[in-house]
Amino acid sequence: MDERILKWLFDVQISIDEINEFFQNEEKDFFKYRNNIMLKRAVERNLEIIGEAMNRIISRDKSYAEKITNAKAIIGLRNHVIHAYDNISDENIWSILINHLPKLKIEVDYLIQET
Template structure:
């Protein structure tokens, strides 16, 4: 695997781990997320990183298959350019539904 792609995959994995760490000492509940502005902004920043890394991977090698890769890039763009229309519900949905799947896929790709 290309060294740049491998580096970006590790960036994604590290961003996922950081998001998970925000909930290490409390329940992973939407209400907890929504009530904590710092956590919300930190999660959004890490999703930006994931989306940017994903964009670079797609541009470098379009044959790499990662579930919802385009949607993650689109979410990154929404956070950056449409910051006033970012939905807590959408971000939370990514955290609880998509990031666990993404983690497994990235770990699998890094093992290849």
């Protein structure tokens, strides 16, 4: 595996782990999330990092678009968070955290272990 791709996969892994740590000491609760601006911004920043790393990975090796589910949607989310920051839906971000981030973690962990 390309050394840069491995570095970016680690960036994704670290960002996912960091998001999970935000909720480590308490149950994931949408209403607490929605009312905590610092938590929301921290989650959004990590999603930006994940999306940028994914963009770099796909730009370097297009085969990763097939190895990582929704790779292009992850990049699209990054663009949305950065460029349409005033139109971010807490519900959409929450859905990503609950429904998509666990699968992404499994896929990225597998790709890293494969090396």
